[in-house]
Amino acid sequence: MSLRRLALLTFCVLLAACSKVNQENFAKLSAGMPRAEVESLLGKPTDCSGALGMSSCTWGDKNSFISVQYAGDRVVLFSGQGLK
Template identity: 40%
Template structure:
């Protein structure tokens, strides 16, 4: 029984690692996709290219809405600043 439990545990770990590997391989956060993003794009268009951001910070004042968004995938980090849902600046950092 103990050997069977160890085998099942090892199979579960292998399956989890495989799924995580597939998810990482399917990530939209790539230098190639970064090149498709340009100033003036809508936030929706940027999300279509890069996927939902890993993290965001939002604020608004007197009818002007701002958002700082970050996408991360391994050694790639993309940052973007939106004003009223329009891309103002963006940068790519590869470590």
């Protein structure tokens, strides 16, 4: 294996290990938390949708994710799956 491939592989493994979608960050979420604080904690969401002042954002993928529902810009509900 070339040194360049080894460096790229190492970088990918480290990046995956630094995911903000984890049990520790999920435990920091609370109802009423502002959207800006959630995004500061979890980063930019993978997906968002909404209408009429309600929205839902998700971080992660289908196997490991955190989902947050907002009314305005405040958390009303949140859930997670596959968190480590």
